[in-house]
Amino acid sequence: MPNTVGMAAQLAGQSLRFGWYFALNRALDWRTDRLGKTPRYRPSRPVPSQRELLADQAQLLMSDALAVRDGLYPPMDDAAASPLRHLARVWAMFADLPQAYARRADKDATTAKAEAAAVGVPEYYAQDFHFQTGGYLTEGSAQLYDVQVETLFMGAAGPMRRTAFAPIGEYMRGRDQRKATLIDVACGTGRFLRQVRLAYPAMTLKGVDLSRAYLGEAARQLDGLRGAELIEAPAERMPLEDASADIATSIFLYHELPPDVRRQVTAEVARVLKPGGLFVFIDSLQMGDKPGWDGLLEAFPHRFHEPYYRHYSTDDLDGMFMAAGLEADMTSTPFLSKLMVRRKR
Ligand SMILES: C[S@@+](CC[C@H](N)C(=O)[O-])C[C@H]1O[C@@H](n2cnc3c(N)ncnc32)[C@H](O)[C@@H]1O
16 A cells, blocks of 8 residues: 555654755855855856756655655664754754865865874875764764764755665565675765665664764664664774675765776675675766756866765766676666666676
8 A cells, every 4th residue: 555644754754854854054155155265166068957957856855755655665764863953963063064164275275184092093094084073983083974964965865875776675675684784885874775775674784984082973863773784993994794785775875986996886785685686886976967068067076075076976886886796787877876787797
């Protein structure tokens, strides 16, 4: 029976969420303009109108709600943080803006390298990605990350992650979730793992990430639910057995990796997957995916510290996956993301 009530609740919740993050997005832009030290970058390629962006986002939210109606997966449950804690984080995001903004003037400035947690992590990793104070290495950054990302995507980061559910659901049809293992590669603060746990209560879940602070936040996301094994390790050398996973996911990781590390991580994903296993990749759109939006991708690394994004935006992901033995299943481009589903040979 269609879950119409679930769909209505999902749509209402998502609309409220969108309104809130849209307002934060505008407020952050306004505040940044007041700081006004660097001129805004004008891309040479076309950018979408506000209307096109919102229409595409509405389509994403609608398809998520329809999947809930059809019982394909549960409604989004984003309630791991209390409203008060959420507001405190929003406040902290605005409070951090002046120092993050000041670092824009000096592309090489980084607070991450000075953190104690930077000892032993790869050189490319100890940077202030997005201009986050402390990079990925501090509790403060882990607490702000989700608010920052949802503000950037106007509440669409969660729904973009959830597009992984359709291929996972298809793969799991007829399989016993108690015997299945999913690894979320670079799980960050665990937002996706939480959604997977709600959809698959009996599946074995593992999350790998280099940031202890982000893994701590991920553990809190899973509070009250059956947990996941959270592993502090580089994605290019995961301490996991060969052919031990049925499903690997990787969300918003690859654009932050140097080209050679992207390839090492892909080889690792192929190594840990069982033959026939599923790889679900979600990251930014690439140049040419939506030609009328290319200007957004051109402008992104001017606005945020994203040293590897430009290379990512034209990298041959298909060729890279193929070379690692991950064969094409499907590719689509929900809103600002690229969803690539691959199967291990
Ligand atoms: C943009 S965040 C994405 C996090 C999460 N997947 C999400 O959907 O929000 C990038 C994450 O990748 C992690 N990361 C970056 N390079 C890594 C590496 N080489 N090995 C493991 N984790 C890495 C960071 O610590 C951070 O948590």
